[in-house]
Amino acid sequence: MTFPRRVTLAAAALLLLAGCGAGPAASADGDPAATAPAAAYNDADVMFLQMMINHHGQGVEMAQLAEQRGSRQEVKLLAAAVVTTQTDEIGTMKSWLQEWGEPTDVDRAPSAHAAHGGLPATGETELAALKTATGRQFEQQFLNLFVGHQHNAIEMARAEATDGASPQAKELATRIERSRAGQIQQMLGLISG
Amino acid sequence: MRRSIAYPLAAVGAMLSTLAVAPTPAQAHGYVSFPPSRQALCAQGKVANCGPIQFEPQSVEGPKGLKSCNAGLAPFSVLNDDSRAWPATSVGTSVTFSWVLTARHRTTTWQYFIGDRMVAQFDDGNTIPQATVTHRVDLSGFSGRQKLLAVWNIGDTPMAFYSCVDLQIGGGAAPAPQQPAPAPTSRPSTPPPAAPAPAPTTAAPARPGGTAWAPRQNYRVDDVVAYEGRSYRCRQAHMSLESWEPTVTPALWLAL
Numbered sequence: 394m395t396f397p398r399r400v401t402l403a404a405a406a407l408l409l410l411a412g413c414g415a416g417p418a419a420s421a422d423g424d425p426a427a428t429a430p431a432a433a434y435n436d437a438d439v440m441f442l443q444m445m446i447n448h449h450g451q452g453v454e455m456a457q458l459a460e461q462r463g464s465r466q467e468v469k470l471l472a473a474a475v476v477t478t479q480t481d482e483i484g485t486m487k488s489w490l491q492e493w494g495e496p497t498d499v500d501r502a503p504s505a506h507a508a509h510g511g512l513p514a515t516g517e518t519e520l521a522a523l524k525t526a527t528g529r530q531f532e533q534q535f536l537n538l539f540v541g542h543q544h545n546a547i548e549m550a551r552a553e554a555t556d557g558a559s560p561q562a563k564e565l566a567t568r569i570e571r572s573r574a575g576q577i578q579q580m581l582g583l584i585s586g
Numbered sequence: 587m588r589r590s591i592a593y594p595l596a597a598v599g600a601m602l603s604t605l606a607v608a609p610t611p612a613q614a615h616g617y618v619s620f621p622p623s624r625q626a627l628c629a630q631g632k633v634a635n636c637g638p639i640q641f642e643p644q645s646v647e648g649p650k651g652l653k654s655c656n657a658g659l660a661p662f663s664v665l666n667d668d669s670r671a672w673p674a675t676s677v678g679t680s681v682t683f684s685w686v687l688t689a690r691h692r693t694t695t696w697q698y699f700i701g702d703r704m705v706a707q708f709d710d711g712n713t714i715p716q717a718t719v720t721h722r723v724d725l726s727g728f729s730g731r732q733k734l735l736a737v738w739n740i741g742d743t744p745m746a747f748y749s750c751v752d753l754q755i756g757g758g759a760a761p762a763p764q765q766p767a768p769a770p771t772s773r774p775s776t777p778p779p780a781a782p783a784p785a786p787t788t789a790a791p792a793r794p795g796g797t798a799w800a801p802r803q804n805y806r807v808d809d810v811v812a813y814e815g816r817s818y819r820c821r822q823a824h825m826s827l828e829s830w831e832p833t834v835t836p837a838l839w840l841a842l
Contacts, residue, residue: 467825470804474824474838481837519717534718537619537686544644544688568829574641575801575827581630584620584684585675 434493437556441566442486443499444549449479449486451520452542458523459535468532468583471576478572482565489562536584543573543580615644615747616687616719618736621675623749624655624665626686633672636664644688646748650739653699655750665750668733674752679726681753683736685719692741698723699735712741729756795842801828810842817842 452475459472487497519538526534546569553566617625625643628636639646639662646665648657655665664670683698693710696719706723725732731754738747795817796810802825805811809820811832818832818839832839 470823471825474822474830477822477837478830478835481835522717533620533684537684537718540619540686541616541644541688544642544686547641548688568834571829572827575829577629578631579825579827581619581622581626582632585622585626585630 434559434562435557437553438559438562439490439493439495441549441553441557442490442562443495443497445546445569446483446486446490446497447499448542448546448549449483452539452546453479453483454520455523455535455539455542458520459532459539462527462531463535464528464532465583467579468536471579471583472535475576482569485565489559533584536580540577540580540584543577546573547577615647615689616685616738617643617646617747618683618749618751619686620684621677621681621751621753623736623751624672625662625749627672628664633670637661639665644686644747647745648748649744650737650746652746652748653702653735655733655735655748657746657748672752674731674754676754677725679728679755680722680724682720682722683751685738687715687717687719690714690717691743694739694741695737696721697737697739699737700725700728700732705734710741725753725755730754799826799832801826801830811839 456472456475456479460469460476463469463472490497519542523531523534523538550566550569550573554563554570557563557566617623619626622630622632623643624633625636625639625646627633628640629643631640646655646657646659646662648654648659652658656662691714692712693715694712695710696708697704698706698721705725705728706721708721725734731752734751734753736749736751740746796812799811799813799818804823804825805820806823807820811818811820813832816832818841820838821840822838824830824838830838832841
């Protein structure tokens with residue numbers, strides 16, 4: 394809320410926008426004569442999709458671990474369904490970016506994340522922690538991590554619902570917000586179960 | 587490598603929205619997930635009519651040093667309401683608390699209070715916490731129903747995050763297992779007698795085969811459901827969720 398790093402982040406956000414949110418005008422590496430329909434979208438849509446593709450990929454990796462190593466059937470089924478649906482959503486999101494002539498990979502704006510020095514690289518730490526855990530301990534760790542992960546997805550989706558322009562991307566954001574809330578509900582039950 | 591930037595980017599996203607007017611809830615944070623805190627019970631739907639806390643249990647943030655369950659935030663005042671009959675988790679005298687974190691902030695201490703007494707403190711020395719955080723707290727000396735306040739004191743801001751946890755102490759070593767979601771083996775609810783495919787609110791179901799699709803059901807491969815006038819066959823076992831409707835999850839449901 395009142396985090397001093399807000400300023401840094403704001404700067405980083407702008408950098409990132411400059412870096413990868415090329416905007417609807419023309420794609421860097423394609424014919425600007427636009428084969429894709431002139432869909433209405435803005436930088437927030439592009440950012441959202443790029444970030445969500447990345448976030449989903451990380452989620453799929455975590456869920457795959459849970460699919461293999463969870464002990465309860467409910468946990469394994471949830472993880473498997475997450476892998477399936479999120480993989481599907483990644484495909485959809487990539488296809489929209491490609492249609493718009495925008496990069497699908499946030500890594501293509503390397504200068505942008507150099508500015509994030511102050512923030513922890515959570516993803517790898519999370520996976521490392523999961524990989525060493527076993528049995529019921531694994532499940533509890535996975536569930537706590539994944540609840541946090543999906544809270545993040547909801548935060549990103551809410552930002553898109555507010556700031557985005559593309560109707561299809563906003564609709565996906567709404568769906569993500571609702572389905573992740575459902576998953577969180579289920580997972581909190583499993584944590585207590 | 588790709589992974590390593592996901593969270594910073596999420597943070598940027600949150601900031602971005604802040605820049606652009608959005609009344610998005612504050613980025614980040616955390617709460618006690620087990621034994622379930624009051625906000626976790628709300629988010630889980632175990633306690634109903636909680637208001638906005640249901641959707642952001644991680645946001646109970648206030649200045650350090652408070653002793654309230656809601657961090658002084660009016661929209662979350664339900665958390666202070668002891669008359670809500672919060673279910674208490676049965677625990678022994680040694681309890682392991684786990685946290686859900688949505689962002690890992692530098693941390694000074696984690697503190698646990700019952701009444702005015704601090705029953706435990708874990709000093710992180712202003713470092714960034716592990717990806718998952720658990721603490722074992724000794725509650726010997728306490729028994730019966732107790733309201734415990736857990737506090738996460740952030741190192742690089744004046745803020746802290748608050749979670750109240752209702753406990754029933756002394757019932758034995760293991761927490762009484764609560765009933766988790768429906769048993770995984772159960773079939774989707776049996777078709778309501780007689781009623782020909784109860785139409786899912788929207789108009790127009792022709793007469794598709796299968797029972798009406800519903801959220802929070804355990805579907806198994808080859809189960810057939812009806813949704814918005816069409817039939818779908820389940821391709822992958824799962825518990826259904828709102829917004830995992832068959833129309834938008836072709837990976838889970840094959841349209842027939």
